[in-house]
Amino acid sequence: MAETKVESLIIVGSGPAGLTAALYSARARMNPLMIEGEEAGGQLMITSDVENYPGFEHGVTGPDLIATMRKQAERFGTRFITRNVTKVELQSRPFKVYVGQQMYEAQTIIVSTGASAKWIGLPSEKQYMNRGVSACATCDGAFFKDVEVGVVGGGDTAMEEANFLTRYASKVFIIHRSKSFKASKIMLERSQKNPKIEFIMNTVVEEIMGDGKSMNALKLKNTNSGEVIEKKLGGLFVAIGHQPNTKIFNGVLDMNEAGYLKTKPGTTITNIPGVFAAGDVQDPYYRQAITAAGSGCMASLDAERWLEAQEQHG
Numbered sequence: 001m002a003e004t005k006v007e008s009l010i011i012v013g014s015g016p017a018g019l020t021a022a023l024y025s026a027r028a029r030m031n032p033l034m035i036e037g038e039e040a041g042g043q044l045m046i047t048s049d050v051e052n053y054p055g056f057e058h059g060v061t062g063p064d065l066i067a068t069m070r071k072q073a074e075r076f077g078t079r080f081i082t083r084n085v086t087k088v089e090l091q092s093r094p095f096k097v098y099v100g101q102q103m104y105e106a107q108t109i110i111v112s113t114g115a116s117a118k119w120i121g122l123p124s125e126k127q128y129m130n131r132g133v134s135a136c137a138t139c140d141g142a143f144f145k146d147v148e149v150g151v152v153g154g155g156d157t158a159m160e161e162a163n164f165l166t167r168y169a170s171k172v173f174i175i176h177r178s179k180s181f182k183a184s185k186i187m188l189e190r191s192q193k194n195p196k197i198e199f200i201m202n203t204v205v206e207e208i209m210g211d212g213k214s215m216n217a218l219k220l221k222n223t224n225s226g227e228v229i230e231k232k233l234g235g236l237f238v239a240i241g242h243q244p245n246t247k248i249f250n251g252v253l254d255m256n257e258a259g260y261l262k263t264k265p266g267t268t269i270t271n272i273p274g275v276f277a278a279g280d281v282q283d284p285y286y287r288q289a290i291t292a293a294g295s296g297c298m299a300s301l302d303a304e305r306w307l308e309a310q311e312q313h314g
Contacts, residue, residue: 006094007033009303010106012085013245015042016289017279018112019069020296021303025110026076028304033106034073035081035099041066042114043280044289047139048130053289065289090252090272107310108274108303111253111261112296113245115280115287119238120152124208128236132215133208135238137161138288146170147234150218152205154178158239159187165237166196173233175200177223208236244281253277260284268299274310276302 009025011018014036025032044050047062056065074080081099089096094105117135119125125133134140137151141164149169151162154176162172174191179201181188191197200220206228207219217232244259254262254271261277263269268276278299279292 005105007031007104007106008307009033009108009110010035010095010097010104011110011112012088012097013037013042013111013113013279013281014040014070015044015066015112015114015279015292016069017114017281017292017296017299018110019066019073020293021110021112021278021300022073022078023069023076024297024300025303026073026078028300030304030307031077031079033079033081033104035083035085035097035104037084037113038082040082043117046129047136049143050139050289051142052139085248088248088252090275093274095274108276108307110268110296110299110303111249111270111275111277111281112279112292112299113281114292115242115244115260117238117242118240120205120240122205122207124210125238128208128210128215131213132210132235133238134235136287137164137237137239141165141168144169144235148173148232149235149237150175150205150231150233151237151239152176153239153241154180155182155239155241156184156187157241159183159191161237161239162191162197163194166194169196169235172197173200173231174198175203175205175218175220177204178202205236242280242284242287244284246281256284258284268295268302274306
């Protein structure tokens with residue numbers, strides 16, 4: 001029965017981390033099976049221009065970068081299932097990975113399910129995504145030279161994004177729904193001292209306005225008075241945090257309080273021997289395509305070495 005074939009490696013998730021892991025594992029003759037998910041490709045699929053990925057002198061679109069990586073992994077024999085994993089059983093080997101009713105077994109697993117940016121949840125936000133609205137200043141800041149932009153949020157991420165954006169934007173407005181901040185004192189002070197940053201407190205974004213092609217203003221509502229004003233801005237960065245895609249691993253793999261998978265420092269090793277984690281699913285700090293790809297390479301090497309050691313001790 002074909003169903004009972006035990007894979008040497010199953011990769012769950014398909015952004016730069018998963019695809020790099022697949023490429024390395026396939027070249028190492030591990031014949032990986034990637035269950036890439038129905039929204040394959042991760043956050044790069046909603047990134048129009050990637051200018052900071054090495055090897056692309058004139059930049060590349062997120063979807064093109066993913067398509068190239070996928071073809072490369074496929075060229076060496078990676079097999080793909082474009083469905084979502086619905087359940088995992090990791091208490092004994094071979095591990096069991098379920099896609100609906102279908103069960104797959106594996107000696108090793110690499111988790112590269114990524115993280116998703118939290119959004120405000122406005123229809124206009126979706127409409128103007130990549131047309132002025134972004135969730136990543138380091139990815140998109142350079143497109144906003146000499147433009148006034150807004151940053152939504154009150155934590156360290158928002159302060160970091162705002163400070164970074166002052167390199168390009170003529171003015172950055174931090175829009176925050178209350179008067180107290182979650183940000184650390186040092187990050188808040190840095191933003192308060194920056195002459196290019198201005199704070200708009202007790203305020204939420206009601207709507208993102210534009211001409212259909214790109215955003216050009218925000219409707220802002222004061223949470224105390226209820227007053228709504230219109231503010232002309234050329235960009236909006238949503239910095240209200242990220243959510244790691246780890247729901248199916250709840251209670252199975254060790255996570256921090258925000259839900260990021262814990263790995264042994266300097267490795268991709270999780271608390272379960274034979275299960276590895278790579279990319280944004282275990283990285284709340286850097287969250288870049290290049291660091292995700294690097295950790296995908298690490299995960300593949302970790303998995304390969306672990307399998308070899310098991311066979312030797314067999």
